Amino acid sequence: MPQDLLRLLTCGSVDDGKSTLIGRLLYDSQLIYSDQLAAIESASKGLAFDPSLLTDGLKAEREQGITIDVAYRYFATAKRAFIIADTPGHEQYTRNMVTGASTCDLAILLVDARHGIRTQTRRHSAIATLLGIKHLVLAVNKMDLVDFSAAVYDDICAEFGEFAAKLTVADVQCVPIAALPGDNLVHRGTRMPWYQGSTLMHLLETVHVTSGRNTIDLRLPVQLVCRPDQDFRGYQGSIRSGTVRVGDDVVVLPSRVRSRVKDLVTFDGPLQDATSPAAVTVVLEDDVDVSRGDVIVHAKNQPRVTQEIEAMVVWMSPAPFVAGSRHHVKHLATTLTARVDRIEYRLNIDDLRRADADRLQLNEIGRCRLVLDRPIACDPYERNRATGAFIVIDRLTSDTVGAGMIIDRLPETARRLEALAQPGDRTSTHVVRHRSAVTDQERQSRVGQRALTMWFTGLSGSGKSSIAAVVERRLFEMGHLCTTLDGDNLRFGLNRDLAFSKDDRRENIRRIAEVARLFNDAGLIVLVPVISPFADDRERAREVIGADRFIEIWVDTPLEVCEARDAKGLYRKARAGEIPEFTGVSSPYEAPSAPAIRVHTDDRSPEACAEIVLAHVGALRVSPPGL
Amino acid sequence: MPDNTHVSSHLRALEAESLFILREVVAERDRPLLLYSIGKDSAVLLHLARKAFHPAPPPFPLLHIDTTWKFREMIEFRDRYVRQELGLELIVHTNTEAHAQGVSPFTHGSKTYTDLMKTEALKQALDAYRCDAAFGGARRDEEKSRAKERIVSVRDRHHRWDPKRQRPEVWNLFNTQLGPGESLRVFPLSNWTELDVWQYIHLEQIPIVSLYLAKRRPVVERDGVLLMVDDDRMPLRPGETPAMKMVRFRTLGCYPLTGAIESSAGTLPAIIAELQQATVSERQGRVIDFDRSGSMEEKKKDGYF
Numbered sequence: 012m013p014q015d016l017l018r019l020l021t022c023g024s025v026d027d028g029k030s031t032l033i034g035r036l037l038y039d040s041q042l043i044y045s046d047q048l049a050a051i052e053s054a055s056k057g058l059a060f061d062p063s064l065l066t067d068g069l070k071a072e073r074e075q076g077i078t079i080d081v082a083y084r085y086f087a088t089a090k091r092a093f094i095i096a097d098t099p100g101h102e103q104y105t106r107n108m109v110t111g112a113s114t115c116d117l118a119i120l121l122v123d124a125r126h127g128i129r130t131q132t133r134r135h136s137a138i139a140t141l142l143g144i145k146h147l148v149l150a151v152n153k154m155d156l157v158d159f160s161a162a163v164y165d166d167i168c169a170e171f172g173e174f175a176a177k178l179t180v181a182d183v184q185c186v187p188i189a190a191l192p193g194d195n196l197v198h199r200g201t202r203m204p205w206y207q208g209s210t211l212m213h214l215l216e217t218v219h220v221t222s223g224r225n226t227i228d229l230r231l232p233v234q235l236v237c238r239p240d241q242d243f244r245g246y247q248g249s250i251r252s253g254t255v256r257v258g259d260d261v262v263v264l265p266s267r268v269r270s271r272v273k274d275l276v277t278f279d280g281p282l283q284d285a286t287s288p289a290a291v292t293v294v295l296e297d298d299v300d301v302s303r304g305d306v307i308v309h310a311k312n313q314p315r316v317t318q319e320i321e322a323m324v325v326w327m328s329p330a331p332f333v334a335g336s337r338h339h340v341k342h343l344a345t346t347l348t349a350r351v352d353r354i355e356y357r358l359n360i361d362d363l364r365r366a367d368a369d370r371l372q373l374n375e376i377g378r379c380r381l382v383l384d385r386p387i388a389c390d391p392y393e394r395n396r397a398t399g400a401f402i403v404i405d406r407l408t409s410d411t412v413g414a415g416m417i418i419d420r421l422p423e424t425a426r427r428l429e430a431l432a433q434p435g436d437r438t439s440t441h442v443v444r445h446r447s448a449v450t451d452q453e454r455q456s457r458v459g460q461r462a463l464t465m466w467f468t469g470l471s472g473s474g475k476s477s478i479a480a481v482v483e484r485r486l487f488e489m490g491h492l493c494t495t496l497d498g499d500n501l502r503f504g505l506n507r508d509l510a511f512s513k514d515d516r517r518e519n520i521r522r523i524a525e526v527a528r529l530f531n532d533a534g535l536i537v538l539v540p541v542i543s544p545f546a547d548d549r550e551r552a553r554e555v556i557g558a559d560r561f562i563e564i565w566v567d568t569p570l571e572v573c574e575a576r577d578a579k580g581l582y583r584k585a586r587a588g589e590i591p592e593f594t595g596v597s598s599p600y601e602a603p604s605a606p607a608i609r610v611h612t613d614d615r616s617p618e619a620c621a622e623i624v625l626a627h628v629g630a631l632r633v634s635p636p637g638l
Numbered sequence: 639m640p641d642n643t644h645v646s647s648h649l650r651a652l653e654a655e656s657l658f659i660l661r662e663v664v665a666e667r668d669r670p671l672l673l674y675s676i677g678k679d680s681a682v683l684l685h686l687a688r689k690a691f692h693p694a695p696p697p698f699p700l701l702h703i704d705t706t707w708k709f710r711e712m713i714e715f716r717d718r719y720v721r722q723e724l725g726l727e728l729i730v731h732t733n734t735e736a737h738a739q740g741v742s743p744f745t746h747g748s749k750t751y752t753d754l755m756k757t758e759a760l761k762q763a764l765d766a767y768r769c770d771a772a773f774g775g776a777r778r779d780e781e782k783s784r785a786k787e788r789i790v791s792v793r794d795r796h797h798r799w800d801p802k803r804q805r806p807e808v809w810n811l812f813n814t815q816l817g818p819g820e821s822l823r824v825f826p827l828s829n830w831t832e833l834d835v836w837q838y839i840h841l842e843q844i845p846i847v848s849l850y851l852a853k854r855r856p857v858v859e860r861d862g863v864l865l866m867v868d869d870d871r872m873p874l875r876p877g878e879t880p881a882m883k884m885v886r887f888r889t890l891g892c893y894p895l896t897g898a899i900e901s902s903a904g905t906l907p908a909i910i911a912e913l914q915q916a917t918v919s920e921r922q923g924r925v926i927d928f929d930r931s932g933s934m935e936e937k938k939k940d941g942y943f
């Protein structure tokens with residue numbers, strides 16, 4: 012019996028062999044029924060058996076000799092049940108691929124070994140990645156037509172690897188196959204002994220399906236209010252992510268009304284807890300006003316509630332998407348009206364470059380800003396595929412004309428930081444310290460948290476800022492007030508008069524420490540991702556901030572790794588001598604001798620590292636007065 | 639006890655998806671109904687509808703298109719289980735005009751008969767109820783043209799399906815908005831396979847018509863199909879004499895158009911075991927699909943469910 016369900020997408024250009032591949036997978040897993048085969052044999056009109064006819068559905072399409080839409084196929088092995096979304100390779104059908112990809116966990120990208128990676132392959136990988144698919148499998152097909160050459164295969168994989176590195180996809184695998192005869196699909200065959208990896212079927216059966224799913228944040232959009240009689244009032248909906256338990260403190264968004272879960276009612280009896288994707292009926296303790304479209308979340312883990320969203324939009328209508336236009340938008344269980352505030356750019360999906368644009372044409376993808384007529388509770392799509400997605404509906408035709416994915420807003424711009432900056436001043440000698448009339452203790456209990464500074468030190472590119480960003484978001488979602496003093500950002504404003512000499516670095520650290528201390532005094536949690544290479548500078552920061560509030564976190568990523576990543580291209584420049592005194596290259600990094608936390612980033616995501624940090628820091632909550 | 643430890647995660651995911659679809663359409667449309675054919679897929683669909691709205695009953699009526707040629711046992715089951723036991727509202731509709739003209743599968747051939755007694759009757763009933771969303775138990779694995787159909791599928795004012803003008807169905811953000819005269823067909827079981835349906839019936843102990851289980855029944859073999867002689871309206875051809883055979887049905891409809899298969903599977907686990915080795919798809923027993931390649935698609939364009 013299959014144990015779980017994998018939804019996968021197949022994409023390729025016309026004639027790369029997609030239909031053949033799917034037909035083969037179904038056939039070889041022995042699930043093709045003999046009467047369907049008979050129908051195919053009669054359609055093949057006496058030609059040799061062609062598995063592709065199993066999957067070319069509609070007659071209208073067969074007449075055109077092309078698959079034009081999305082079709083779904085089902086098969087199961089002893090390990091897993093599979094749903095294949097079969098989408099066409101034809102140029103103008105981005106919308107079909109987006110449709111197919113939207114519900115899938117994995118994508119098979121098919122290429123013809125004779126042609127190698129083509130524009131379409133890049134386009135398909137980019138769309139799959141954009142739609143949040145975490146696993147890409149490059150299937151290099153028709154190996155029989157290149158004499159099963161390992162060299163041909165290696166070249167294609169290498170070329171793809173280069174492109175895939177630009178995508179934010181977690182897992183990329185390559186398999187050489189011949190779909191028509193079936194090599195390396197279900198059975199390995201004997202003709203590619205040089206290939207040691209898994210067969211395609213083995214990959215599909217073993218890939219880790221839940222890795223792309225959000226199991227942390229409870230998001231339960233209310234679809235229906237159930238009132239069978241005066242005594243019962245339940246909210247019916249599917250848990251889109253996370254888990255809900257009886258007794259949980261919850262908030263209803265966007266109204267922010269608070270309550271507690273009293274019962275989880277189902278046809279099969281009451282539950283103590285339920286996890287995504289379960290469809291439940293929630294009864295709350297208080298008689299609060301909840302209606303369709305509201306989202307139930309944990310009080311301590313709330314999404315953003317906003318009326319303005321930034322999103323990547325895939326446009327699916329012949330009439331262009333233009334700034335100023337109005338549309339209906341369906342997000343979770345709400346349909347509202349949206350105005351296109353502006354189109355920021357169009358993403359050229361072939362090379363992932365941005366192009367200036369004031370409109371999106373059919374099958375184009377772009378970043379835009381929408382203003383809604385009511386607030387919605389949403390997460391970035393990257394974090395949550397359910398709460399981060401929406402569709403655009405034409406107000407006149409009622410057609411679905413666009414698909415949108417919400418993104419995190421850009422960090423505040425350099426311009427804004429510059430406006431804050433003032434020319435440096437000399438230290439005055441006539442200053443006397445004033446005592447505050449409010450104690451730290453009092454302030455802490457007012458804001459309900461321990462004010463600390465998490466000082467992230469490490470090489471350039473070690474991952475300090477990424478980890479700090481996740482920590483900040485998580486703390487914020489847990490209900491904390493926090494802020495980040497980013498070394499780079501401060502150099503646009505407060506520290507813009509400083510360079511990178513040892514003295515300037517020291518002054519840089521001193522100022523950051525002083526600011527962190529002021530923020531801590533005010534009750535805020537502060538995150539400081541800054542290289543801070545010198546031990547004595549960090550020691551001074553500890554003194555300024557206070558040893559009990561200063562948590563030194565060493566983001567310990569080896570120089571080779573940072574240099575290999577080189578996200579900002581700085582190491583390359585430093586090696587070329589273009590940047591003097593670059594830490595790790597031409598200036599030393601003094602490792603902390605006794606950091607409070609040491610994080611190895613090697614194979615961990617920033618999220619995983621952030622979890623480690625949070626676990627070490629421990630509880631930050633202080634009971635507010637009156638509780 | 640059914641072994642549900644292995645199947646549950648996959649079946650529970652399918653179940654949750656179906657409940658979501660049922661709720662979403664009920665929330666967004668005014669006059670939904672559930673097309674109840676008395677078969678196993680309808681049985682699952684009805685069970686899911688009871689789950690979706692619990693503790694309230696399903697907030698829509700069931701519609702049964704009675705061609706007057708259904709197996710007698712199906713009608714008995716419908717009245718006993720749906721009407722009496724569950725006490726649900728059930729609309730039964732027959733194309734009385736065509737019936738009065740004596741349209742039958744034996745006199746008019748399967749195409750005309752299906753057009754009038756099923757497709758036409760369905761349109762009449764949906765119009766009479768002013769239905770704007772009809773739930774059906776069709777699955778995408780049943781037949782090739784279904785594989786491309788949306789879960790929430792728009793029909794024009796004449797109930798016609800246009801495979802070239804389907805809305806993209808992205809994520810599970812179903813677009814249920816309609817233009818004037820348009821209506822929806824909604825298929826909450828789209829992603830279920832025949833095997834899933836049987837395993838779920840077993841797991842949840844859903845009552846089904848016993849024609850699905852093998853028993854000795856009177857059948858004749860006609861044009862390669864085993865037909866059950868369910869009543870004396872069936873004209874026998876020269877040389878045909880009903881013989882008792884161990885048979886069961888993989889799909890149920892009008893008895894003159896529904897082929898039986900020889901089988902000894904008298905229990906659900908036996909059916910499931912048989913299915914796992916099956917090499918014949920379930921619609922083979924359905925004479926309606928046979929006419930010519932692509933015929934289901936033609937029927938759907940005309941308004942067949």
Ligand SMILES: Nc1nc2c(ncn2[C@@H]2O[C@H](COP(=O)(O)OP(=O)(O)O)[C@@H](O)[C@H]2O)c(=O)[nH]1
Pocket residue numbers: 023024025026027028029030031032063100152153154155156188189190191192
């Ligand atoms: N030699 C060879 N031909 C193949 C292979 N896979 C597919 N083909 C052929 O390539 C053509 C296009 O295949 P098809 O599956 O229809 O491509 P689709 O357009 O991607 O669905 C057909 O003639 C197939 O028989 C293969 O592995 N080897």
